[in-house]
Structures are given as structure tokens and as C-alpha cells.
Amino acid sequence: MMFAAAMILLFAAMVLVLVRLYRGPTLYDRVLAVNAFGTHTVLFIGIHGFLNDRPDFLDIALLYALINFVGTIAVLKFFRYRKIGDMSPLARREETGL
Amino acid sequence: MNTLIDIVVFTMLVTTALAVVRTHSLFATVMLSGVFSLLSALLFVTLDAVDVAFTEAAVGAGISTVLMLGTLALTARSEKPSSHSPLIPLLVVLVTGAVLVYGTLDMPAFGDALAPAMTHVAPDYIARSPAEIDVPNIVTAILASYRGFDTLGETAVVFTAGMSVLLLISGRRITRAEAEKGATGNAKGTDDAIGDGSDET
Structure with missing residues (x-):
């Protein structure tokens, strides 16, 4: 019963995040929404496992959670440097001054 | 409760797909397709296919998003207005969807123990694998042991594809070395053309 209630509240949180993802005026709203949705995915798998009495997939x-973290880092790196792969020494020197 | 979960997740999936179609900012489309992939991963989890779900999340929400962002760095950031009518693509999608739904009509029900796939070799594997392989996950036992040569062939294909992509991309490294040695004045122009995608492979 508790897990069913948690699942319903999680769906409410997912809908709120999706609304921000669709409407989000700035790009950062959308990145944050995707990141939050990834966290909700983790929670969903946990709650779904306990709801069916088989928490084997934790x-x-x-x-x-790891994929979500790496993906968010990649997107933010794209914002900062306009590219994702390794950078040429010239561009790195311009950015960091090293 | 499981029916409710399916309905809610499918509703969010359809809404996200509609939002992908209606959004004109390409960056927002990339973010929405990442969430679409996470939602389909949730549906795979509810079907107990956690390995498929994880592949979907890693490829769809992880690598694809990064690759599409790398493409966005090279192209425009907003969608060009379409030059043709959307009616023909809509018709193609509707006909394809109807054919796919028609194809599911004579499929056995979900979890049907008398389905042909369950009665052919599956009981044999279930009976033999605890004694022969002693791995709790029977799917792993089949993939890695009973069909080991098949998996080896798949790995060889993936390895060849990865090597080919690396060879194709590393051809550009020479251009970068030459560009840095030659002109430092137009470094801005060469920066956009190099260094994308090589790390993700």
C-alpha cells in the first residue's frame, strides 16, 4: 500500500517535470528536467521492484544513476565548449589559460 | 496497480512523442527524445526485460543524446519549415502502425505458458541449465554458454564496426595536426570541424 502511494506520487512528480520539459523557457530548464527525470527513472525501478515483491533490480x-550523471555532464560540456569530444590545445588554452 | 502504471507511462510516452513533433527548437527535441527513451526503458522494466531496458537507456538516452548534440554543434539549432505537406508521412505512419497492430492480433497472450516459444526448447533449457551451467539467470546461461559461438560472432561484428569507425575518424587527426602547424589565424574554423565524436565511440 505504501509503495502504491509512493508510485502515484512519483507519477505526479514525473508529470510536473515533463511539463517543465515541454514548456521550459530556457535550455537549462530542459537540462534540469531531463536530469530530474533520470532520477525519477531510478526511483521508478526501485518502487516497481518492491511493489511486485521482487527487488532484484536495484x-x-x-x-x-551513473548514465544520468554522465549524460548531464556531456550536455553541460556541450553548452560550455560547443563540442563534446576532445578539444584542440588551442581551444583549451583559450578557455583555461593554461 | 500494474495496469495503472502501464496506462500512465504510455500516456507520458505519447505526450512526449507529440511534443517532439511539435517542438521547433532542435535542442529541446534532443532533450525530449532522451526522455522518450527513458520512458520506453520504464515500459521494458514493467515487462521484466531489464537488460533490454538498460540497453535502451544507455543507447537512447546516453549515446544518442550525446551524438545528436555533437551533430547540433555542426548544424543549425532550429528546425527549418517543412517544404512538403505532412499528410503523406502521416498516412505512411498510420498504415505502418495499422499493419503492426494487425500483426499482433494472432500473437499468443503475454505470459502464455502454451505459446510456441515456450514449448519448443525452453523447458529443456530450464531443466538443464541449473545442473550444467549453475548460473541463476537462464538467459545469461543461454547467451554465454549454449550459444557462445553466436555471441562470439556478434561481438566480432561489433568489434569490426567499432574499428572501422575509429579508422574513419582518426583520418581527421592528420588534418588537425596540419591545421595547427599551418594556420593559427583561422583556428576558429578548424575547431568546428574536428574532435567531435571520437571519444564517444
Whole structure:
């Protein structure tokens, strides 16, 4: 019963995040919304496991958290440097002054 | 409760797909397709296919998003207005969807123990794998042991594809070395053309 209530509240949180993702005036709203939705995915896998009395997939939920983190870093790096791969020494020198 | 979960997740999936179609900012489209991929991963989790779900999340929400952002760095950031009528693509999509739904009509029900896939070799694997392989996950036992040569062939294909992509991309490294040695004045122009995508492979 508790897990069913948690699932319904999680769906409410997902809908709120999706609204911000659709309407988000700035790009940062959308990045934050995707990041929050990734966290909700982790929570969903956990709650879904306990709801069906088979919490065997919690380790997979941890992997989702890792993917979410790396993906957000990649998107923010794209914002900062306008590219994602390795940077030429020239561009790095301009950015960091090293 | 599981029916409710399916309905809610499918509703969010359809809404996200409609939002992808209606958004004109390409960056927002990339973010929305990442969430679409996460939502389909949730549906795979509800179907107990956690390995498929994880592949979907890693490829769809992870690598694809990064690759599409790398493409966005090279192209425009907003969608050009379409030059043709949307009716023909809509018709194609509707016909394809109707054919796919028609194809599911004579499929066995979900979890049907008497489905042909469940009665052919599956009981044999279920009976033999605890004694022969002793791995709790029977799918892993089949993939890595009973069909090991098949998996080895798949890995060889993926390895060849990865090597080819690396060879194709590393051809550009020479251009970068030459560009840095030659002209430092137009470094801005060469920066946009190099260094994208090589790390993600």
C-alpha cells in the first residue's frame, strides 16, 4: 500500500517535470528536467521492484544513476565548449589559460 | 496497480512523442527524445526485460543524446519549415502502425505458458541449465554458454564496426595536426570541424 502511494506520487512528480520539459523557457530548464527525470527513472525501478515483491533490480537502478550523471555532464560540456569530444590545445588554452 | 502504471507511462510516452513533433527548437527535441527513451526503458522494466531496458537507456538516452548534440554543434539549432505537406508521412505512419497492430492480433497472450516459444526448447533449457551451467539467470546461461559461438560472432561484428569507425575518424587527426602547424589565424574554423565524436565511440 505504501509503495502504491509512493508510485502515484512519483507519477505526479514525473508529470510536473515533463511539463517543465515541454514548456521550459530556457535550455537549462530542459537540462534540469531531463536530469530530474533520470532520477525519477531510478526511483521508478526501485518502487516497481518492491511493489511486485521482487527487488532484484536495484543494482540496475544504480547503473541508471551513473548514465544520468554522465549524460548531464556531456550536455553541460556541450553548452560550455560547443563540442563534446576532445578539444584542440588551442581551444583549451583559450578557455583555461593554461 | 500494474495496469495503472502501464496506462500512465504510455500516456507520458505519447505526450512526449507529440511534443517532439511539435517542438521547433532542435535542442529541446534532443532533450525530449532522451526522455522518450527513458520512458520506453520504464515500459521494458514493467515487462521484466531489464537488460533490454538498460540497453535502451544507455543507447537512447546516453549515446544518442550525446551524438545528436555533437551533430547540433555542426548544424543549425532550429528546425527549418517543412517544404512538403505532412499528410503523406502521416498516412505512411498510420498504415505502418495499422499493419503492426494487425500483426499482433494472432500473437499468443503475454505470459502464455502454451505459446510456441515456450514449448519448443525452453523447458529443456530450464531443466538443464541449473545442473550444467549453475548460473541463476537462464538467459545469461543461454547467451554465454549454449550459444557462445553466436555471441562470439556478434561481438566480432561489433568489434569490426567499432574499428572501422575509429579508422574513419582518426583520418581527421592528420588534418588537425596540419591545421595547427599551418594556420593559427583561422583556428576558429578548424575547431568546428574536428574532435567531435571520437571519444564517444
